[in-house]
Amino acid sequence: MRKEVAKPGPAVVFVTVHRRMGVFVALAVAIMPLAGACDSGSSPVAPSLTPAAPPSSPAPPAPPATTRYHLSGRVTTEAGSPIAGAVVEVDHGKVGGSTTTSFCPSVGNFCWVSTQTNGNGEYVMEFQAGPLRDHAIGYVYSFADGYETNIQSVPLGSPTLVQNLQLRRIRTIRAGEATVVSVDSASSLCSDLEDLWALDNRCEVVHIEASHAGTLAVEASASAGGSFVPRVFWATTGDYGGIPVRVSPSTVSIPVRAGTYRIFVGIPD
Numbered sequence: 401m402r403k404e405v406a407k408p409g410p411a412v413v414f415v416t417v418h419r420r421m422g423v424f425v426a427l428a429v430a431i432m433p434l435a436g437a438c439d440s441g442s443s444p445v446a447p448s449l450t451p452a453a454p455p456s457s458p459a460p461p462a463p464p465a466t467t468r469y470h471l472s473g474r475v476t477t478e479a480g481s482p483i484a485g486a487v488v489e490v491d492h493g494k495v496g497g498s499t500t501t502s503f504c505p506s507v508g509n510f511c512w513v514s515t516q517t518n519g520n521g522e523y524v525m526e527f528q529a530g531p532l533r534d535h536a537i538g539y540v541y542s543f544a545d546g547y548e549t550n551i552q553s554v555p556l557g558s559p560t561l562v563q564n565l566q567l568r569r570i571r572t573i574r575a576g577e578a579t580v581v582s583v584d585s586a587s588s589l590c591s592d593l594e595d596l597w598a599l600d601n602r603c604e605v606v607h608i609e610a611s612h613a614g615t616l617a618v619e620a621s622a623s624a625g626g627s628f629v630p631r632v633f634w635a636t637t638g639d640y641g642g643i644p645v646r647v648s649p650s651t652v653s654i655p656v657r658a659g660t661y662r663i664f665v666g667i668p669d
Contacts, residue, residue: 471554472524473564475517475542482521483544483567489514490554492538493530502527510538531556539589539599546570548605550588572607572660579606583630583667590666594636601631603666613641613657620650620665628667635662 502511547567590603620630642655
């Protein structure tokens with residue numbers, strides 16, 4: 401059940417990479433919070449355009465076999481420009497005993513269907529579906545070269561649904577640089593499409609280039625006036641120099657080698 405909460409203040413995230421001798425990287429990330437909220441390492445794995453199904457909770461009975469959902473929307477940049485040719489995919493629950501336009505693996509309780517946006521960034525798809533989670537048909541994903549993936553929930557309810565998706569440009573910083581990101585209601589639910597499925601959070605991604613081996617220490621904290629605690633996650637895939645350690649929800653310590661590492665900075669949805 402969704403409830404509105406008081407809007408917290410922005411957050412500042414401090415990210416430092418310490419070499420074995422001295423400071424290697426410093427990053428300050430400002431996070432703008434959501435206006436409302438819901439009440440709601442790992443070994444390298446090659447990423448795939450088609451994500452694995454997110455963890456599912458026990459689902460209520462599937463809707464009638466004749467139920468067909470019509471989902472449409474636009475995929476745009478942060479500035480509102482349409483993204484043509486973006487892939488849009490929906491992972492949804494199976495419909496027992498009926499036909500479907502989606503591909504349903506022989507194992508698991510999910511199916512998926514995909515399409516691409518037209519020149520105006522618009523997409524339309526129809527599919528029969530059962531719920532994948534107790535509050536949602538499933539999840540809609542959008543992919544485009546040069547952009548981070550955006551994942552949003554597809555709620556139960558009307559068979560006619562509209563879901564617009566906003567893609568953020570891939571953001572990369574080098575040692576000693578700083579960047580600012582905003583986490584808001586258009587931010588993606590948090591996942592790297594591999595083993596990280598923190599779907600009760602909304603996240604923005606920062607790619608950090610490390611030119612030397614050392615320890616990537618990431619600490620997130622609320623700025624003046626903010627009372628919430630930002631959360632920090634790391635991607636499954638990465639040339640890690642050891643096992644990442646979560647010191648607290650907002651602090652992680654990650655042994656790294658030279659390379660680029662994806663860090664997810666989020667707030668509870």
